[in-house]
Amino acid sequence: MTNQNNLFNRKDVIRQMELSQHETVVDIDETTEQLVIFSLGQDWFAFSGRVIREILPYSAVTPVPGLPGYFLGIINVRGDLESVIDLSKPLQGQASKTDPLNRILLTKHESCSTGFKVDYVHDIIELPVSKIRPVSNITDKEKAKYFTGEFEFKSRTVIILNMHRLLEEMIDEPKE
């Protein structure tokens, strides 16, 4: 009798597993967006993978005098000069601390190429676009223009950034 009960229980477990597997089946026709997830302090953000050319370890940046504060300077990437922007400045209003885990996201958008210094790169994922929702909790309306949407990842809310808007703002900002 006990053996029979065990057998029934096992069958139930297998059935449950089949059902749960069924629930997680993803529609392969659904459009997905590749996203590079990174953090700045306590906040998590993502850039579309389409604008990221490369993820570089943080290396010494040569400061260039006379630039607005969010520019850290220039780096040498295999014989090419690339500008580096501290993304914490426009998004969090303060300079980020330098740490060995920092990364430089080398981006290219339209004719603009630049590197963004970020604290930590967490993952690169393919996310179904249906999982992206409008940003719900905007505390600073001024910064809302940089956001295109948000999604959940590892129990955290990740905000997707609008590269076009970020660069547009930086280019239009008056010189110091």
Added chain:
Amino acid sequence: MTSAAAEKTNRMRSVEVLLFSMQMNHFGIPVQQIDQILECDPRAQKTGLQEPVLKADDVLHLADADDFLFPSWLKLKPMAESSVSSAILMIDGLSGIVEIRTGRIRRMPRLISGHISHPWIWGAALPEEGGKDLILLLDFNATAQPNRVSVK
């Protein structure tokens, strides 16, 4: 190719710059723009020079240096259009004159060149093999602000 011709070709492929450092940055000025390197402070010596003495940290928009540890004075050649024409520039840490191969020279990235608040830093020289520091290249003859880039 004769050795004289090879030397001439090499000269054409390199620029001679005077290297100096200011606040951890390395800068290079084409030697053609320097009239002379003065050995001591022209103000103290009362040499009769009428040119203003400019501090390079002001000219380059660096943070004010409280102290120039190893000051040198560069008398720049008169430059018609430049606002620092015929000035004496007070610099720190004169490193010497070096030849930089033109193949190692790069213009500033477009996003940067549109934001520099003065026109004199126009590019940088990549380090030679084994080196790691970029040299910011100056041209005190430059006057116009570079055109800004735009995002379409």
